[in-house]
Amino acid sequence: MARKTGSHSDITGPRIRAEAQRLFARHGFAAVSMRQIAAAVGVQAGALYLYTADKESLLVDLLKGHMDDLLAAWAAQPRGGGALARLERFVRFHIRFHLDRAEVVFLSYMELRNLGPENFAQIEALRRSYENELEAILKAGQAEGVFALPDTKLATLAIIAMLTGVNTWFREGGRLSRDTVEEIYWDMARKAVAA
C-alpha cells in the first residue's frame, strides 16, 4: 500500500495539526510521540514529514497561529468609547476567545519552554503586543480619572492572569453559563481597577 484513496493534503494537513494540538494539550509536548499523532490521524509516522519539518515546528505552528488569531480577532472588535467601555469589551472578549480555544491556550502557557530561543522570542513578542492592548486601555482610564492604578503594567498582568484562570476550572454544562462567568469576572475586574 502507498497513497490512500481519497487522500488529499488539504485534508491531512489540518488533521495533523488538530490531532497534534489535542494530544499535546492532553499529555504534554514531550510526552507525545510522532507515531501517536500519526496513529490519531490514521497514517504512518513518515507521512507527517510531508507536512512539518520536525516535531518542534508542529508546536511552533500551533502557538504562532493561535497568537495571530488572537491579535486578529481583537483587532476586529469595535474600538470606540471611553476606557470603561473598552475595558469591558476586552474582558468579555478575552474570556470568550480563550474558552473557545482551551486546548491551544493550555499549550501556549505550558510548552513555551520546548521552543528554541528564536521561536520563543517570537511568541513572546506577540504575547507582549496583546498585553499592550490592555495596558493602553488602563492608561487611558488613568488619564480619564476613572481608574486608579499604582502600576498599569502590573494591573495588566494581574487582570490577564485572572481572566485566563477561567480556563483552568470552567467546564461546559457546569454550574455556570459562559455569560454568567463573563458577568462575574467583569464585575471583579471593573472594581479592581476603579478609581
Add this chain to the structure above:
Amino acid sequence: MARKTGSHSDITGPRIRAEAQRLFARHGFAAVSMRQIAAAVGVQAGALYLYTADKESLLVDLLKGHMDDLLAAWAAQPRGGGALARLERFVRFHIRFHLDRAEVVFLSYMELRNLGPENFAQIEALRRSYENELEAILKAGQAEGVFALPDTKLATLAIIAMLTGVNTWFREGGRLSRDTVEEIYWDMARKAVAA
C-alpha cells in the same frame, strides 16, 4: 567502583529531589530523563532507584510535599481579626510563599497530567482544601457586609489565579520589590471584592 567516600542517604536523597525539581521545572517532566537527574546529582542512574520506586513517584513526592508545606505554613499564620484583615494576610502570604518556591509552583501547575488518577486526585484534594481557606474568608466578609460577591467560589479562583500569576513575570532584582508587588496586588484584590 561502588559506594563513594562520604556518601550518605541523608545527603543523596534530598539532592535527588532538589535536582529533579530543578530539571522538571526547567524542561518538563517528560523531557527529563532519569540519567539527566543522576548526572546532576553526580551518580549513576541505577542509584536513583534506592530513593524512588519510579519516575512518577519522584514527581508525586515533590508535588505532595509542596502542598503539605503550603497548608502547614498557612495553618501557622495568625488567625484572628475581621474578614478584611484575614484577606490581607492571605494575599500577602500567598504571594510570599509562592515567590519563594517558583520552581515547584510551576511544576504543580504544569505536570499534574503526568500523574496517575489516584495521585492526581490526592493532589487535587489538597489544592481544594487550600482554596477552601480563602473561600471561608470571602464568605465571612460577605456575612459581615464588607465584601459583595455574586459567587464566592468564582471569586476564590479568580483571586488565586491573579495572585499566582505573579510567578510568571516576577524576577528578583527587577523593577519592583516583593513588598511593592504585595502592596499593589493587595490593593487590587481588596477593591475587587469590596462591597
Add this chain to the structure above:
DNA sequence: TTTGATAATGAACATTCGTTCAGATAACTT
C-alpha cells in the same frame, strides 16, 4: 489512456528511554 505529480507506506537508522541486578566498596557495629 497514458503520464507526471502527489500522498502515503513500511522498513530501517542510530539513540535514548526507564528499570533491573549482580558485584564492589565504604561506613558502621561489635
Add this chain to the structure above:
DNA sequence: AAGTTATCTGAACGAATGTTCATTATCAAA
C-alpha cells in the same frame, strides 16, 4: 579487626524515540 549493612557502579534489557528514504498507489492533467 572482623563482619554486617548501606550505598553505588556498570552493564544489560527490551521498548520506544525522531527522522530518512526507496518504493508504491492514487489523483489530476494531457
